[in-house]
Amino acid sequence: KSFVLKKYRTEKDPNSPLMDLVKPANPAALPFVFTLDNGAEAQLPIFTSDKEQLSVQNGAEGELVMAALLDNGLKIIRTLHFNGDSYLVKSQYTVTNTGTSSQQISPAMVMTNAPFVAGKKSNRYMFSGPSIYLDDKLIETRVKKLEKGPVVHQGNVKWAAYENNYFMSAVIPEQNGSAQVTMTAAGPLVRSVVSDGVYAVAPGESKTLTYDTYLGPKKLSVLKSTGFDLDKAVNFGWFDILAKPMLFLLNFLYGYIGNYGIAIIILTCLIKAVFWPITTKGMKSMKNMQKLQPKMAKLKEKYKDDPAKMQQETMAMYKTYKVNPVGGCLPMVLQIPFFFALYRVLMAAIELRHAPFMLWINDLSAPDRLMIGFDIPMLHGIPVLTLLMGASMYLQQKMTPTTADPTQARIMQFLPVVFTFMFINFASGLVLYWFVNNLLSILQQQVINRQTSKA
Numbered sequence: 001k002s003f004v005l006k007k008y009r010t011e012k013d014p015n016s017p018l019m020d021l022v023k024p025a026n027p028a029a030l031p032f033v034f035t036l037d038n039g040a041e042a043q044l045p046i047f048t049s050d051k052e053q054l055s056v057q058n059g060a061e062g063e064l065v066m067a068a069l070l071d072n073g074l075k076i077i078r079t080l081h082f083n084g085d086s087y088l089v090k091s092q093y094t095v096t097n098t099g100t101s102s103q104q105i106s107p108a109m110v111m112t113n114a115p116f117v118a119g120k121k122s123n124r125y126m127f128s129g130p131s132i133y134l135d136d137k138l139i140e141t142r143v144k145k146l147e148k149g150p151v152v153h154q155g156n157v158k159w160a161a162y163e164n165n166y167f168m169s170a171v172i173p174e175q176n177g178s179a180q181v182t183m184t185a186a187g188p189l190v191r192s193v194v195s196d197g198v199y200a201v202a203p204g205e206s207k208t209l210t211y212d213t214y215l216g217p218k219k220l221s222v223l224k225s226t227g228f229d230l231d232k233a234v235n236f237g238w239f240d241i242l243a244k245p246m247l248f249l250l251n252f253l254y255g256y257i258g259n260y261g262i263a264i265i266i267l268t269c270l271i272k273a274v275f276w277p278i279t280t281k282g283m284k285s286m287k288n289m290q291k292l293q294p295k296m297a298k299l300k301e302k303y304k305d306d307p308a309k310m311q312q313e314t315m316a317m318y319k320t321y322k323v324n325p326v327g328g329c330l331p332m333v334l335q336i337p338f339f340f341a342l343y344r345v346l347m348a349a350i351e352l353r354h355a356p357f358m359l360w361i362n363d364l365s366a367p368d369r370l371m372i373g374f375d376i377p378m379l380h381g382i383p384v385l386t387l388l389m390g391a392s393m394y395l396q397q398k399m400t401p402t403t404a405d406p407t408q409a410r411i412m413q414f415l416p417v418v419f420t421f422m423f424i425n426f427a428s429g430l431v432l433y434w435f436v437n438n439l440l441s442i443l444q445q446q447v448i449n450r451q452t453s454k455a
C-alpha cells in the first residue's frame with residue numbers, strides 16, 4: 001500500500017521520508033482499484049500474484065501477472081508492465097466468463113486519494129485536487145466544490161488524476177469512445193470513478209480493458225515523453241504562454257550552469273535586455289515630466305477656475321515638449337505579465353522544488369530565511385534577501401523622478417515597505433528575480449541621469 005518516489009523527498013532535509021503517493025497511513029486511500037460494478041465495490045477482486053517480488057532496474061522492464069476469480073464465475077487476469085525508466089505502469093485487465101450464462105459487466109477504475117503532502121504556506125494558493133483532460137480541455141475541480149455534491153463529467157476522457165502543484169496520480173483509459181468520471185469527496189479523501197459503460201460477456205468469451213496508470217512528478221519533460229497529453233496537467237493559468245518558455249529557458253540555462261539561482265539571474269538580465277529600449281524611453285519621459293513640473297504648477301495656478309482650459313493647455317504643453325504623460329508607466333505595465341509568469345513557474349515547476357542557490361538560500365521555491373540562534377515569531381529567521389530587495393526598491397525610488405502630485409508622491413514612499421511585507425512569504429527565487437531587476441533598473445536610471453545631466 002505504498003508507491004515511493006526514490007528521487008523525491010517530502011522535505012529539503014536529505015533525511016526526510018521519500019515521497020509516497022499512496023499514503024499507507026490512510027488505508028482508504030488506494031489510488032487504483034479495478035471493479036466490474038461501476039465503482040460500487042460490492043465485490044472486489046482478490047488477486048493472487050505469480051511473483052512475490054519484482055525488481056526492475058533502470059533500462060530494464062518487468063511484468064507482474066495477477067489472477068482473481070469472482071463468485072459469479074468471472075475470472076480477471078491483471079497484467080502490470082513496469083519500465084525502470086518510466087513512471088507509467090501499463091495495466092491490462094482481461095475478464096473471462098468461465099460460467100454457463102452471459103454476464104454483464106460495468107468496468108471502472110476507482111481512484112481514492114488523500115493529499116500527498118501538506119503544502120507550504122506559499123503553495124496553498126496552487127491547485128490541489130482531482131482533474132481530468134476531457135475533450136482536449138483541462139478541467140480542475142476544487143475539493144470544496146465536491147463537498148457540495150458529486151461532479152460528473154462525460155466525454156472523451158484522456159486521463160483522470162489527483163494532483164497537487166508537484167505530483168500527480170493518473171489513470172489513462174485506452175478504450176475507444178466516451179467515458180464517464182464521477183468525483184466525490186468525504187473529509188480529506190477524494191474519490192474519482194472512471195467508467196466505460198456496460199459490456200456483455202458470453203460464456204467462454206473474454207473482454208480486455210486497458211487502464212494505464214501514472215504516479216510521479218509533474219515534470220513537463222517527463223510528462224511529454226510519457227504521452228497521453230499528461231503534460232497538460234502542468235498548468236500555469238493565464239500566463240501559460242509566457243511561463244512555459246521561461247521554464248524551458250531556465251532548464252536550458254541550468255543544463256549548462258547547474259544552479260537555478262544563477263539561471264534566474266541570467267533570465268532576469270535577458271528579460272531586462274528585451275525591455276531596455278522601451279524602459280529607457282519611459283525613464284526619459286519621466287525625467288522630462290519632472291522638468292515640466294514648474295510649468296505645470298503655473299498652469300494650475302493660472303487656470304484653477306477653468307479645469308477644461310487647464311486640461312487643454314496641459315495637453316498642448318505635452319505636445320510642444322514631446323512628452324507622453326503615461327510613458328513612464330507603460331514599461332512597468334508590460335513587465336507585470338513576466339513577473340506573474342515567473343511566479344507561477346517558481347510555485348508549480350517541480351524543477352525548482354528544493355533547488356538550492358547559495359549561502360542560506362537552499363530552496364528557491366520556499367521563502368528565504370537566514371536561521372539565527374533564536375526564533376523570530378511568525379518569521380522563523382531573517383528574510384535577508386527580501387530586506388535587500390526592499391532596500392534596492394527604496395534606492396531605485398530615490399533615483400526616479402518624483403511626481404508633481406504630493407499625495408501620489410507620499411504613496412510611492414510607502415511602496416518599498418509594502419512590497420517588502422508582500423514578498424516575505426514569496427518564493428526566494430521570485431524575490432531574487434525582483435532584487436536583480438531592481439539592481440538593473442538602478443543601473444539603467446544612473447545611465448539615463450548622466451546622459452540627461454550632460455545634455
